[in-house]
Amino acid sequence: xxxxxxxxxxxxxxxxxxxxxxxxxxxxxxxxxxxxxxxxxxxxxxxxxxxxxxxxxxxxxxxxxxxxxxxxxxxxxxxxxxxxxxxxxxxxxxxxxxxxxxxxxxxxxxxxxxxxxxxxxxxxxxxxxxxxxxxxxxxxxxxxxxxxxxxxxxxxxxxxxxxxxxxxxxxxxxxxxxxxxxxxxxxxxxxxxxxxxxxxxxxxxxxxxxxxxxxxxxxxxxxxxxxxxxxxxxxxxxxxxxxxxxxxxxxxxxxxxxxxxxxxxxxxxxxxxxxxxxxxxxxxxxxxxxxxxxxxxxxxxxxxxxxxxxxxxxxxxxxxxxxxxxxxxxxxxxxxxxxxxxxxxxxxxxxxxxxxxxxxxxxxxxxxxxxxxxxxxxxxxxxxxxxxxxxxxxxxxxxx
Amino acid sequence: xxxxxxxxxxxxxxxxxxxxxxxxxxxxxxxxxxxxxxxxxxxxxxxxxxxxxxxxxxxxxxxxxxxxxxxxxxxxxxxxxxxxxxxxxxxxxxxxxxxxxxxxxxxxxxxxxxxxxxxxxxxxxxxxxxxxxxxxxxxxxxxxxxxxxxxxxxxxxxxxxxxxxxxxxxxxxxxxxxxxxxxxxxxxxxxxxxxxxxxxxxxxxxxxxxxxxxxxxxxxxxxxxxxxxxxxxxxxxxxxxxxxxxxxxxxxxxxxxxxxxxxxxxxxxxxxxxxxxxxxxxxxxxxxxxxxxxxxxxxxxxxxxxxxxxxxxxxxxxxxxxxxxxxxxxxxxxxxxxxxxxxxxxxxxxxxxxxxxxxxxxxxxxxxxxxxxxxxxxxxxxxxxxxxxxxxxxxxxxxx
DNA sequence: AAACATGTTT
DNA sequence: AAACATGTTT
Ligand SMILES: [Zn+2]
Ligand SMILES: [Zn+2]
Numbered sequence: 001x002x003x004x005x006x007x008x009x010x011x012x013x014x015x016x017x018x019x020x021x022x023x024x025x026x027x028x029x030x031x032x033x034x035x036x037x038x039x040x041x042x043x044x045x046x047x048x049x050x051x052x053x054x055x056x057x058x059x060x061x062x063x064x065x066x067x068x069x070x071x072x073x074x075x076x077x078x079x080x081x082x083x084x085x086x087x088x089x090x091x092x093x094x095x096x097x098x099x100x101x102x103x104x105x106x107x108x109x110x111x112x113x114x115x116x117x118x119x120x121x122x123x124x125x126x127x128x129x130x131x132x133x134x135x136x137x138x139x140x141x142x143x144x145x146x147x148x149x150x151x152x153x154x155x156x157x158x159x160x161x162x163x164x165x166x167x168x169x170x171x172x173x174x175x176x177x178x179x180x181x182x183x184x185x186x187x188x189x190x191x192x193x194x195x196x197x198x199x200x201x202x203x204x205x206x207x208x209x210x211x212x213x214x215x216x217x218x219x220x221x222x223x224x225x226x227x228x229x230x231x232x233x234x235x236x237x238x239x240x241x242x243x244x245x246x247x248x249x250x251x252x253x254x255x256x257x258x259x260x261x262x263x264x265x266x267x268x269x270x271x272x273x274x275x276x277x278x279x280x281x282x283x284x285x286x287x288x289x290x291x292x293x294x295x296x297x298x299x300x301x302x303x304x305x306x307x308x309x310x311x312x313x314x315x316x317x318x319x320x321x322x323x324x325x326x327x328x329x330x331x332x333x334x335x336x337x338x339x340x341x342x343x344x345x346x347x348x349x350x351x352x353x354x355x356x357x358x359x360x361x362x363x364x365x366x367x368x369x370x371x372x373x374x375x376x377x378x379x380x381x382x383x384x385x386x387x388x389x390x391x392x393x394x395x396x397x398x399x400x
Numbered sequence: 401x402x403x404x405x406x407x408x409x410x411x412x413x414x415x416x417x418x419x420x421x422x423x424x425x426x427x428x429x430x431x432x433x434x435x436x437x438x439x440x441x442x443x444x445x446x447x448x449x450x451x452x453x454x455x456x457x458x459x460x461x462x463x464x465x466x467x468x469x470x471x472x473x474x475x476x477x478x479x480x481x482x483x484x485x486x487x488x489x490x491x492x493x494x495x496x497x498x499x500x501x502x503x504x505x506x507x508x509x510x511x512x513x514x515x516x517x518x519x520x521x522x523x524x525x526x527x528x529x530x531x532x533x534x535x536x537x538x539x540x541x542x543x544x545x546x547x548x549x550x551x552x553x554x555x556x557x558x559x560x561x562x563x564x565x566x567x568x569x570x571x572x573x574x575x576x577x578x579x580x581x582x583x584x585x586x587x588x589x590x591x592x593x594x595x596x597x598x599x600x601x602x603x604x605x606x607x608x609x610x611x612x613x614x615x616x617x618x619x620x621x622x623x624x625x626x627x628x629x630x631x632x633x634x635x636x637x638x639x640x641x642x643x644x645x646x647x648x649x650x651x652x653x654x655x656x657x658x659x660x661x662x663x664x665x666x667x668x669x670x671x672x673x674x675x676x677x678x679x680x681x682x683x684x685x686x687x688x689x690x691x692x693x694x695x696x697x698x699x700x701x702x703x704x705x706x707x708x709x710x711x712x713x714x715x716x717x718x719x720x721x722x723x724x725x726x727x728x729x730x731x732x733x734x735x736x737x738x739x740x741x742x743x744x745x746x747x748x749x750x751x752x753x754x755x756x757x758x759x760x761x762x763x764x765x766x767x768x769x770x771x772x773x774x775x776x777x778x779x780x781x782x783x784x785x786x787x788x789x790x791x792x793x794x795x796x797x798x799x800x
Numbered sequence: 801a802a803a804c805a806t807g808t809t810t
Numbered sequence: 811a812a813a814c815a816t817g818t819t820t
Contacts, residue, residue, distance in 0.1 A: 304811085
């Protein structure tokens, strides 16, 4: 099925109709809210995972968050969909270590991905964050990938267990369905694990419809919930985003981020009973390092509906259900690597930590040479070459 | 229960929030759409009904619509509710005979009614119609009366029977419940019978919640249905009105008007499952001549829901249902008169047809004298005196 | 028309 | 938690 015809659609977003603030680039609504102090990784140990182009130390997850670092919280980033005034309810709270060493970016970039040049709306960005790094990318494109891969940073997400063991708890997570059942507007703690965390990493959360007939459409709030007089819409810029990131909590084992779903799965003229998933991507500078997907149902009775769906699954009726309305129940199976490529795995980024300026320059020059030698001619090669030349210029390579 | 505190509420209407057109008098959205040629009454015969102040001929209903006359169609008239920017989803298609004889208005006016001076928004009015006659009145006040009375003009309304005898017809009418069950947006023909029709008469339709806790609130469309990109909202001025009058059909027995309900009874943030009724008032110059009330449920399955409610009624569960959600099931019982008063029945208007200018003036002078003699001192008396003096001025009473 | 889906009331 | 209310799918 070809969904690229969405490029020619005349879709408009309700925020325009309702006179919500829209800048010259309405698709980009990136936001950074004030930082929260967290802990940096104390030491780096050799990495595990993809060997190519990687020279890096590893830090165990137990040690990962023991220092002080900032966890930046970035708000929904709509994607560039190639047609006017259409946005996506996406959220990506970036995790940033502020005291990281300088690193050389050894990047493999998927030339086939729907990559959109970075642009930002200044008024959506917190000045403390170098938001030029947060870009539209394949995670926010018209048809975001739902392929799960943990990547070299062993990216995992886990829904925290609710403390309410009654049958009226605000959320329940079905392991067998890999599906979150949650009431509208209730915070759910999501726990992210990342090995070898880097200061520039962040997690992006993008809502996507499971049904291929809808998965090229952005997940936006319904007209009812868009009412500007809704208490929860006051003093909030992204009232059209279904996924809202409410804050984040530091921890020693993982980073916990609170997400709330601001529409029901049944919301009329909104999600409209379509199956929904959240795609979490671990990213750096717009490159996807890992991806996790969780199906979500936002409903009034999470317990009842979870029981019904699990019963249906066990009765073998799941296939009909999942194919039609819910989409594939987001297999928990994980591939450690992203799709392979002549020049190495795509869509991933690796970092070579160095603790002095001279070595940094030496490694950057080597990386530049490798790109010039190994990359096929094309825009990707040019971008990568520019990257290293920019680094070398900055580091005073111009001096001699 | 005292509902007058609604006067102090800070309610606002969604049309303001959504930036819909709102004139300096947002409560008044009177509209007249182009006239439809119908038939005038061929002759006048003596009247039946309330004797006081009535000198008039009667025309049988069979003869009533045999000539040519215009049936004006007027759109929802919001009421003045005594607080800012609140409007009511009201509709009143006026029936006007264009070739009627001049008449003296012998009016009894209820001094206790919440009468609001007439004002109009020029751009809402069809120029062919003297819209200064269509006013805010007690039918559009904060707490419109739901008392049924046929009045001296024997005002009756009847829901046309659907031609679709399947169980999926667009509407069904329950006689026992006096309740219309209708799908959203589907036209329902309402048949109005009026004895002794006068060219200035019209029918107003106002939606009202049956539950006293809500009956002082206007019946407005929900945010979902207010979307300006809804096809049915294009080129329509009153998208916030639940009751839409789609046209009217001449007939020899009665006037048929098509009404469509533009929200479901279940619409979130709108009717929100509250019981609803339509109050039809036969009026002239803002005076109420008769009133009929029909309960309405706008739903996806009119047949099923009618059966369920009728079954509930027969099981004696109706009382609980009706009191709580549906309100009194709008008794079909009818009183021919409106509440009595020392100077005669209130809220009704009678017409003395005369076929020459001189007699018209004589009768008007007599009416003036009667008002001066019998009416208690007060604003009502002043208004009535002004009315007759205005008539006499117009008829050249000034000449001598 | 019956079964189902899904929010609300009891 | 079960029953009910009410839109949708079969
Ligand atoms: Zn919603
Ligand atoms: Zn509605």
